[in-house]
Amino acid sequence: MDQLIATKQNSVGEIIVSSRELHEFLEVETPFRKWFPRMTEYGFVEGVDYTLDIFVHPLNKQETADFLLKLDMAKEIAMLQRTEKGKQARQYFLHLERMWNSPDMVIKRAMDFQQQKIVMLETQIQEDKPYTEFGKVVSMSDGAINIGAFAKLIYDKHGINIGRNKLLSWMRDSGYLIKQEGAEKNLPKQKFIERGWFKVRPTVVKRTSGDIQTGTTLVTGKGQVELTNILLSAFSEKAI
Structure with missing residues (x-):
């Protein structure tokens, strides 16, 4: 399945989705600043289901608020739209979830985690270098x-x-x-x-x-x- 909406991982390895990118894909007519607060009224909790992300907008160079959604929240929001676009987004997220939990991906995440530990250890060695040089x-x-x-x-x-x-x-x-x-x-x-x-x-x-x-x-x-x-x-x- 082609990538419909960009996703990335948070610090604990969970799939997260930009609420602004999801809003754009769903072609919602309501402006984002009004739409997202309405979506949170369905029982979603900040810090649990989504987190605030401030970034500098590439066009106006202003600080802009985005919200990074966990996959379960993104699926529910897509379903709430009751549109063809919403259905496509939900099916896409379900596909991602199946892929994410496949044995191959579980092994890959474990290997990636181990590699991160190696990088952290090498970084620590470099940070400790002044101490080793002077004793x-x-x-x-x-x-x-x-x-x-x-x-x-x-x-x-x-x-x-x-x-x-x-x-x-x-x-x-x-x-x-x-x-x-x-x-x-x-x-x-x-x-x-x-x-x-x-x-x-x-x-x-x-x-x-x-x-x-x-x-x-x-x-x-x-x-x-x-x-x-x-x-x-x-x-x-x-x-x-």
Whole structure:
């Protein structure tokens, strides 16, 4: 059977139909903006039977609403028209359904799904590449180090010639560490702790007026990888 109406698959592999293309095929005289809301009154539920799809119309370049229908809804709408076109559409959808559920198609979908998993795995490997290049074991470990040790590490491994004090200044100016004077100066901002870039090791400073509780900023393995990539882009040995 020739393709009467274009179809595609949604994210879970179900056949879906454009409501606008179906409206056009059925040659309904009622404008689409009035017709589709009437069709939904037959008990169809958004998010279950159909989903909203916004696209840029190729003619007027305006954002336009379409609705992607599951096959059961498309069949029922076609039947509701009670026209020859409606009958043709319903027969076409029934044919698609039979083909879709045939053993060959079931096997093909399983193979396609497996191929998608392979592609996703390959993509993940590429995304993980920066970690493997700098030592993914370190990035995932709890091997947090202080700022001075991190400054030495990036110089030894990457030639970024920046000492502890300059590195602290850069981290403050870049918004990673707290700038304000006081006990919290040079401690990491909370959002970067939550990202897993930093840890704070509690420290007690003994003074004659009384002990003060403060903290030492440590760069985690993940933070070392992320910050090194940023520093490599921001600095060169000549510039520092």
